[in-house]
Amino acid sequence: xTFAAVFAAxxxxxxxxxxxxxxxxxxxxxxVGQGDAIxxxxxxxxxxxxxxxxxxxxxxxxDSLRLNDSTFDVVILTHPHADHLIGLRELFQTHRHINVRFxxxxxxxxxxxxxxxLRDSINSRVTHAGLVYRDTDDPCANGKPICTIxxxxxxxxxxxxxxxxSPNPPxxxxxxxxxxxxxxxxxxxxxxxxxxxxxxxxSWFLGPAGYARNPGMHVNVLKADHHGSCNGVTNAYINTLNxxxxxxxxxxxxxxxxxxxxxxxxxxxxxxxxxRTDQNGTIVIRSPGTPGGGYSVAEHGAKNRSGxxxxxxxxxxxxxxx
Amino acid sequence: MKPDTRKKAEHRxxxxxxxxxxxxxxVDGDRMITVPQSLLPTExxxxxxxxxxxxxxxxxxxxxVTIEVDEIATREALGASAAQTKKGTRQANxxxxxxxx
Numbered sequence: 001x002t003f004a005a006v007f008a009a010x011x012x013x014x015x016x017x018x019x020x021x022x023x024x025x026x027x028x029x030x031x032v033g034q035g036d037a038i039x040x041x042x043x044x045x046x047x048x049x050x051x052x053x054x055x056x057x058x059x060x061x062x063d064s065l066r067l068n069d070s071t072f073d074v075v076i077l078t079h080p081h082a083d084h085l086i087g088l089r090e091l092f093q094t095h096r097h098i099n100v101r102f103x104x105x106x107x108x109x110x111x112x113x114x115x116x117x118l119r120d121s122i123n124s125r126v127t128h129a130g131l132v133y134r135d136t137d138d139p140c141a142n143g144k145p146i147c148t149i150x151x152x153x154x155x156x157x158x159x160x161x162x163x164x165x166s167p168n169p170p171x172x173x174x175x176x177x178x179x180x181x182x183x184x185x186x187x188x189x190x191x192x193x194x195x196x197x198x199x200x201x202x203s204w205f206l207g208p209a210g211y212a213r214n215p216g217m218h219v220n221v222l223k224a225d226h227h228g229s230c231n232g233v234t235n236a237y238i239n240t241l242n243x244x245x246x247x248x249x250x251x252x253x254x255x256x257x258x259x260x261x262x263x264x265x266x267x268x269x270x271x272x273x274x275x276r277t278d279q280n281g282t283i284v285i286r287s288p289g290t291p292g293g294g295y296s297v298a299e300h301g302a303k304n305r306s307g308x309x310x311x312x313x314x315x316x317x318x319x320x321x322x
Numbered sequence: 323m324k325p326d327t328r329k330k331a332e333h334r335x336x337x338x339x340x341x342x343x344x345x346x347x348x349v350d351g352d353r354m355i356t357v358p359q360s361l362l363p364t365e366x367x368x369x370x371x372x373x374x375x376x377x378x379x380x381x382x383x384x385x386x387v388t389i390e391v392d393e394i395a396t397r398e399a400l401g402a403s404a405a406q407t408k409k410g411t412r413q414a415n416x417x418x419x420x421x422x423x
Binding site: 045053073074081082083086101102107108109110111112113114115116119120123126130132133134135137138140141142147148149150151152171172173229255256257313314315 | 336338339341342344346348351352354356368369370371396399400401402403404406407409410412413415416417418419420421422423
């Protein structure tokens, strides 16, 4: 054994073990209406993936969860559509005194003023507060396609380079970044989230990107892509992910017919139950992070519910879903 | 809110997304609305800036709304957005690599 290995072993032996509360991983799929916002906490570290469609709605959640005057270690914008983006502008409101350390997004040019305002805020924090602003196309800023973030309680997030194609660039949904959450006890809890990725990006995750091998796509929980749209799922995707449960962030009244009948049918055919924010409210998933501790989903109502906007989609890629 | 009684009004719409024949549109750089895709020009796509002009007859009983893809404004907005992020340039204070919080 080398000196370095002995030194490391002594350090490990002398370090106090993580208590159950330190290692607990809590994932909240926030009820923000028709959009996405997922809050992840572990050992005092805090990560937010997307901010939902309204500043006021995320603002109320920041207030109710007592997250003003706090630090968000990592914020990830999966892709620059308004229903994922606008709420994030609230994080940068001066009166909230919220510190953001790392911000990830794809930095694609886009034309909306809401995105321009958000990027103005990010750039200002880069200049004045040392925020590190990373491009999801180079998530580790070193050319590697996958970047790993280790939270203080031992949970990990793998951030994966999104799909790209040329000469015709993908639509913004297919530029969504995929994130895999791995609990402190990786055998107890894993979760896959890929924003609004549609079937073209999903095929790329499963094929050329090689994400099924590294970091691996077999998970306990799937956040349904694209609010339960049938264009955000395939049979191969569910076969590979093989989730125990699916959580869907969706607004009760939406114009897009989400959740689509075809998506629910596919979930049923694979015997995977789902929860949804419009019917179940904020969905809280906890894993103690201790060996064999498993995970739990706080129940606010029944599984497999339908919502008032659910309808069959006429999109060609859904008839049938491949 | 009082109704807009101007005889002619112009708005800037940006198509944020289109799905299931519904477009999500950013109006005048602020609020979001959804409109049927069938109201938009057939060539309107995600990311397009639209020039929307409403002209109201003198008796106030008829309005004509013209919606057109503003290709110049779209190009300008994309150029400004690209300049804002400087995609492909690494931040000086970022050492790169995995992150331990």
